[in-house]
Amino acid sequence: xxxxxxAVRISLIxxxxxxxxxxxxxxxxxxxxxxxxxxxxxxxxxxxxxWSTFVRQCGIVVLIAVVGRKVLRIRL
Amino acid sequence: xxxxxxxxxxxxxxxxxxxxxxxxxxTVPFTGLLLHEWLGIALAALVVTxxxxxxxxxxxxxxxxxxxxxxxxxxxxxxGLFASVSVAIASGILVSQHVIPAFSRSSNPAWHxxxxxxxxxxxxxxxxxxxxxxxxxxxxxxxxxNLRAGRA
Numbered sequence: 001x002x003x004x005x006x007a008v009r010i011s012l013i014x015x016x017x018x019x020x021x022x023x024x025x026x027x028x029x030x031x032x033x034x035x036x037x038x039x040x041x042x043x044x045x046x047x048x049x050x051w052s053t054f055v056r057q058c059g060i061v062v063l064i065a066v067v068g069r070k071v072l073r074i075r076l
Numbered sequence: 077x078x079x080x081x082x083x084x085x086x087x088x089x090x091x092x093x094x095x096x097x098x099x100x101x102x103t104v105p106f107t108g109l110l111l112h113e114w115l116g117i118a119l120a121a122l123v124v125t126x127x128x129x130x131x132x133x134x135x136x137x138x139x140x141x142x143x144x145x146x147x148x149x150x151x152x153x154x155x156g157l158f159a160s161v162s163v164a165i166a167s168g169i170l171v172s173q174h175v176i177p178a179f180s181r182s183s184n185p186a187w188h189x190x191x192x193x194x195x196x197x198x199x200x201x202x203x204x205x206x207x208x209x210x211x212x213x214x215x216x217x218x219x220x221x222n223l224r225a226g227r228a
Contacts, residue, residue: 017162024163064203
């Protein structure tokens with residue numbers, strides 16, 4: 001019974017995710033003629049491999065959280 | 077102090093792992109592409125587990141009731157985050173060069189652009205998700221860390 005419930009939950013999660021992916025697929029098809037260049041932003045550069053990029057990224061997420069918390073507290 | 081339930085401990089450490097994973101996934105120069113791709117696939121399992129552990133909140137919200145503006149904002153924020161993460165993982169698989177290269181040979185090049193856009197959305201929405209659950213995170217962190225200090 002518990003396993004059935006777990007399977008149903010995971011199926012629901014995957015089904016919802018696939019719906020979003022399908023919408024994104026339509027989006028990707030619509031931008032196909034414009035965006036044909038191969039992305040270069042994500043190719044790793046060994047010279048840039050440092051902890052500072054990771055720490056900076058953590059800082060960005062926390063900063064959004066701190067600012068978002070203040071804004072949401074005022075608005076909601 | 078009463079002992080912390082195992083479920084809460086698992087959930088809090090899972091959330092820390094999710095936060096670090098999202099930060100790592102956004103820093104491809106730091107991780108390299110191979111680790112980035114494997115971490116992205118692992119993120120799928122982490123997200124499903126996170127949702128599974130939060131199921132009572134998800135199913136509770138779906139029942140008919142009058143909702144406060146805050147809980148409505150929280151619901152749509154979570155839905156947006158889930159949508160962004162789902163698309164980021166799926167598009168990541170489609171543009172994968174090391175882990176599943178078979179897809180990237182035949183997939184639409186526009187998936188690169190989709191992957192970049194939704195990844196940026198994930199960072200913003202994850203930050204706002206933290207903001208909405210800040211009090212829970214602060215309270216849980218205090219409990220978990222106090223217990224650890226007591227055991228030492």
